[in-house]
Amino acid sequence: MSLLCDTLQAINALSKKTDRVLLFHSGAGKDSIALLDMLSPQFKFVQCVFLYMVKDLNHINKYIHWAEKRYKNAKFIQTPHYAYYNLKKHGIFGADEVNYADYTLSQITDKVREETGIEWAVFGFKQNDSMNRRLMLRTYEDQITNEPTKKLYPLSKWSNKEVIQYIKKQRLIEPLKYGNTGNTKSQGTDVTDLSFLLWCRDNEPSDLKKVIKEFPDAERILFEYDYSLKNS
Numbered sequence: 001m002s003l004l005c006d007t008l009q010a011i012n013a014l015s016k017k018t019d020r021v022l023l024f025h026s027g028a029g030k031d032s033i034a035l036l037d038m039l040s041p042q043f044k045f046v047q048c049v050f051l052y053m054v055k056d057l058n059h060i061n062k063y064i065h066w067a068e069k070r071y072k073n074a075k076f077i078q079t080p081h082y083a084y085y086n087l088k089k090h091g092i093f094g095a096d097e098v099n100y101a102d103y104t105l106s107q108i109t110d111k112v113r114e115e116t117g118i119e120w121a122v123f124g125f126k127q128n129d130s131m132n133r134r135l136m137l138r139t140y141e142d143q144i145t146n147e148p149t150k151k152l153y154p155l156s157k158w159s160n161k162e163v164i165q166y167i168k169k170q171r172l173i174e175p176l177k178y179g180n181t182g183n184t185k186s187q188g189t190d191v192t193d194l195s196f197l198l199w200c201r202d203n204e205p206s207d208l209k210k211v212i213k214e215f216p217d218a219e220r221i222l223f224e225y226d227y228s229l230k231n232s
Contacts, residue, residue: 003162007154010144011042014120014152019044021152022112022121024051024105025067025076027060027189028176030163031124031155033067037170038154039122040071047116048074051081051108053191054214057207059176059200060189066173077116082108093192093217109151122152128159191215197222 014021023039025032025048032048039046050064055078064076082103087093089100109121127134127143137156140146144156155163167175179195190196191211197218200208212219 003157004166006142006157007144008038010142010152011038011154014145015042018118018120020118020120021046022109022116022118023048023074024109024121024123025049026051026124028063029124030160030167030175031126033063033172033175034163034166034170035122035124035154036067036071036074037166037172040074044073046071046074047112047118048076049112050076050078051084052078053081053084053189054207054211055080057189057200057204057210059204059207063173063176077112079108079112087215093215120150120152122154124155125153126155126158126160126163191218192221194221194225198225 021039021043023032023036023046025036027050036046036048048064048067050060052060067074068076080103082105085100085103088096088098089102113119113121125133125137127137137143137153140153140156144153146152164175167173178193178199191214197208197211200211201222208218
C-alpha cells in the first residue's frame with residue numbers, strides 16, 4: 001500500500017505544478033496501462049505518445065481506442081520510435097534508406113514538447129528493468145522526480161508483478177504478451193523479434209503485412225524459423 005501511496009503522492013505533487021502531462025505510452029504494455037489509470041484522475045489532460053516502429057498497427061490501435069474511450073481526458077499521438085529513425089537512416093533490416101538524423105529518446109521528448117507545448121513528461125521506467133535504470137532513478141528526488149529535466153517516473157520502485165496486480169485490481173485491459181514464455185517484462189513492437197512477428201502472423205496478419213512492407217527482412221526471420229522447424 002505504501003508503494004502506491006508514494007507513487008500517487010509524487011503524481012499529485014506534479015498535478016499542483018501543471019494540469020497537462022505527456023505520457024510515453026507503449027500502447028499494449030502493462031506499465032503504460034497502469035500509469036494512464038493513475039494519471040488520468042489527477043490531470044486535466046494527458047497527451048499519450050506512442051512511439052511506433054510501424055504506424056497504425058491494428059492491434060495497437062485497439063488498445064489506443066480502449067484507452068481514449070475509458071479516459072476522456074487522454075488522447076494519443078503516434079510518432080516514430082528512435083530505433084525507427086536509426087534503421088531507416090542506415091537502411092537496416094531491409095528498410096528503404098532515408099536521410100534521417102540519429103534520434104535519442106530525450107531528443108524525441110523535446111520534439112514532442114515543442115509540438116504540444118506540454119513541459120512535463122512521464123515514463124514507465126522501473127529500477128528493476130536494468131542496472132543502468134536503477135542507478136539513474138536512484139539519483140532523482142524520491143527516486144521518481146527529475147525536476148531539472150521535468151520528467152517523472154512514477155513506477156520507479158515497482159516490480160513487474162506489482163504492476164500486474166494493480167491492473168487486475170483496477171480491472172483494466174489485459175496487457176499484451178507476444179510470446180508464451182510467461183515472463184512479465186514489457187514487450188514492444190520490435191520488428192526484429194521473432195515472438196512479435198509470430199504473434200502478428202497468428203493473430204493480426206494485416207499487421208504483419210504492414211511490418212514486412214516497412215521492414216522486408218522480417219519475412220526472412222519467419223522463413224528461417226519455419227525452415228528450421230521443418231528440418232529439425
